[in-house]
Amino acid sequence: MALGVTPVAAADAVPAGYAVPIGGALKYDNEAVWGRLVELAGGKGARFVVLATAAGNPARSGRQIADALARRGALAEVLPVSPKLNDADVTAAVRDPALIAKVRAARGVFFSGGAQERIVDSLAPAGVESPLLAEIRALHRRGGVVAGTSAGAAIMSSVMFRDAQDVMRILKGELRQGKEYDRGLGFAGESLFVDQHFLKRGRIGRMLPLMVAKGYTLGLGVEENSAAIIHGDEIEVIGGKGALLVDLSSMKRDADSGPFNLRGARLSYLDRGDRYRMSTRTVLPSAAKLADHRVDPNAADFKPFFDNDAFHLDMLGDTTIVNAMSNLIDNARREVRGLAFNARPAADDPAPSLGFEFRLYKGEDSVGWYTGAFGGEDYTVANLYLDVTPVRVAQPLYRPWIN
Structure with missing residues (x-):
């Protein structure tokens, strides 16, 4: 896949763990999502670290997420890794041996919502992977859970939307590296593009141009209060609603016509409980x-x-x-x-x-x-x-x- 942005890191093998993008607006009583996260991490007593790095109020957001996980039996701790914390140096935090050890001892990591650029800029400044991010990748490789809601879902693909709220501007061609899009952290793998708040905010209009521009043939748009569990070759949808799969492997377009266009994009909608096999592009109801x-x-x-x-x-x-x-x-x-x-x-x-x-x-x-x-x-x-x-x-x- 010829991408205009170099991923922060690329895994040689498929991780044994679970990448769980959540579409945002996750309700704290959504047992299907919160309970399943704890289950995937090993059940009651599973250790989670919470990174509210993206949040505008990281102390409050981190505490709410940790409490939600604790109510399902997890042992959850908020790590002070955020540029919005006045009493913590994020540059030092992502290299802190004590915080790295906490990730090493955990079975799950949860990224909060907010501004996704704060996550990427903090954990991989200027595209250089920090020791804390390397430890999160190690957790994922050995079978752990890496979950994130809203901004925490955006970082899951190797390329992410950075600041692209106006969908029509994207459709009209406004797609600049470092502004509308940037590198993500790639927990979902190299070939799957992930977007969030997807159906509620009509974001198919921004997903299609980015997928075409960056060479993706498979996109996953996760709806609010819903989650997608990406494990190996399979995606499972859980929660309040569902997710849209966009397959561009057979699409055609007129690159010389000027404005964006395409023909033959294949769309599938997965409702809660449905699965999708990526290698065969098969829906499993x-x-x-x-x-x-x-x-x-x-x-x-x-x-x-x-x-x-x-x-x-x-x-x-x-x-x-x-x-x-x-x-x-x-x-x-x-x-x-x-x-x-x-x-x-x-x-x-x-x-x-x-x-x-x-x-x-x-x-x-x-x-x-x-x-x-x-x-x-x-x-x-x-x-x-x-x-x-x-x-x-x-x-x-x-x-x-x-x-």
């Missing part, structure tokens, strides 16, 4: 889904639940992409379209009329599963396809009606 209803839009006896011709005015809206996927897989229609655009472009927007059409459509391998076991209408969706095409959007989009 949960037992609840397998026990309920398989949705095969290519079957001769397919009886679709929906027959609406939807059009989405904001494909980057809150959960819009996964709602569109769930509707389409169980729909008599073969495709659905929508737009991504700035309704009120900023004064410095270099292309205010530039928007993007998103076309989702079924292929011969598209399939889904449905269950009501979780108390709602929950779908797992495998292998829908996406084209993104630049379009010109009228500015203003609408005017007052005058008779």
